[in-house]
Amino acid sequence: MNNPFLEESVGKLYARFLPSAIIALLISSVASLIDTIVVSYFMGPTALSAVNICMPIYSILTAVGLLIVGGAGTLYSQYLGRNEKEKAQKVFTLAAFVLLVIGVIYMVVGILFTDDIVRMLGANDAVFDMASQYARVLFYFVLFNILFPFLQTFLRIDLNPNLTVLAIVICALVNLVLDILFVGPFLSPTGFGTTGAAYATSLAYVVAFVLMLTHFLSKKNTLRLAKHFFSGKELKDMIVTGLPASVTLFGTAITMTVFNNFIMINGEYYGVGVGELYVSVYSVVVQVVTISMAVYVGIAQCAQPIMAANFGAGRKDRIKALFVQGLKIEIVANIILGVVLFFGAEKIAAMFSMDKGAYDMTEVAILAIRVFVISLIFTGINQMVQYLLQVTDYVLQSTMVSLLSGTILMIVGIYLLAGVIMPGNPDGLGVWLTYTFAQGLTLIYAIIVYNKKKKEIFG
Secondary structure, rough: OOHHHHHHOOHHHHHHHHHHHHHHHHHHHHHHHHHHHHHHHOOOOEEEEEHHHHHHHHHHHHHHHHHHHHHHHHHHHHHHHOOHHHHHHHHHHHHHHHHHHHHHHHHHHHHHOOOHHHHHHHOOOOOOHHHHHHHHHHOOHHHHHHHHHHHHHHHOOOHHHHHHHHHHHHHHHHHHHHHHHHOOOOOOOOOOOOHHHHHHHHHHHHHHHHHHHHHHHHHOOOOOOOOOOOHHHHHHHHHHHHHHHHHHHHHHHHHHHHHHHHHHHHHHHHHOOOOHHHHHHHHHHHHHHHHHHHHHHHHHHHHHHHHHHHHHHOHHHHHHHHHHHHHHHHHHHHHHHHHHHHHHHHHHHHHHHHHHHOOOOOHHHHHHHHHHHOOHHHHHHHHHHHHHHHHOHEEEEEEHHHHHHHHHHHHHHHHHHHHHHOOOOOOOOOHHHHHHHHHHHHHHHHHHHHHHHHHHHOO
16 A cells, blocks of 8 residues: 555645644643533632643643554654555554553553642642542543553544544533533532543543444555564663653653642742632643644644654655744644634633632733743744654654753753743742743754754655
8 A cells, every 4th residue: 555654745745744733632622611611600719720730630641652652653654655454453462461551550540649749730728629529520531641641642644533523522512512412500519629530521521432442344444453562672662752742741740740739839929819810820831831832842743743754764865854833833734723812802801701700810820821922933933943852763862852852951941041040020020031042042952053963864
């Protein structure tokens, strides 16, 4: 069978796969956004803080998934580029097996130690019960969440991106309906609180997961489970190759925990209970970041399997064309996104009911969104360089781009900007500038590495 990744023009490939990549991530982000909007509307900013405190549970789970899926998808595409289909099938099977094992362990540990985990994530007495209830439900549905990106990735590689989009659309719609029913006063006079929000999201993922499984009943399906699939070397290669993308989300989980604790403690400087309100503003920023990722990560993820296949086939000219085109799309798309977010900041902040707390945090949320916008242009370029380095086996350098942008410089930034340079700023400016600080400095490193390696990569 001909491989379009090696034969179709670069422009046609982006036109064919980019919309589904962005839409899939965008709608997936909307599912999380729905939770926060519904919870904040019916329960207020304190409940929103409780949900945000639990977000690292998602991030760590997704990071573990990407550690396996990111590497497996790249290796699978490289093997297809070399026409080594049996090896590709073994990689697919090994990834599924490892994710199942990790998922079971994660679920059991999470259920047994939910309260301890929630405390560690930054929950104080004001939000502990709501956060614990939300987290406990998430742990019961771990297997569906960890396998969700696995199916997304391999359905896209198997030339069925439209099914992933359909599944995520259904996921968002089911989530919306169940959120309103479970959190609002429809099935119960007081609603089911954060427990209801967690069930709404988890059940929506179950529905989408089952829908994506129908791909395996299609005649076009080429994904096969292989016998004698386990290989220590393949597993090692999978983990090493998937490390850069995974590190980004591990970093997100660590960073969110650090930020939540930092903001909770320093927010109390302005009065008892204000820390939770600043965390609620941060949760708004997190949602804006998540939606923005649909653009800058979607473009890079669209290019990843195509570049990997061409790397496996030794087509350096096409790798360069794919990278350059992706870079152009990143820059234009993120400028447009930045303009939309900057001028839409007031409406976005209003969606989260920031005025329902002890203090009206609407203006702080508007400022936070607009300051975040500055970081977007840097982020898009960093993403493309990171994925280029990953698929061309410069994993160490790719991982460093990920570590700097998502973890190291974010943590340095919040303590430097918010703790030293602008301590006690009532608008939290130092916190919101951290994104630009981290992405801007990472871009310098990314440019240096790219200039050193481009001759070897492109020939």
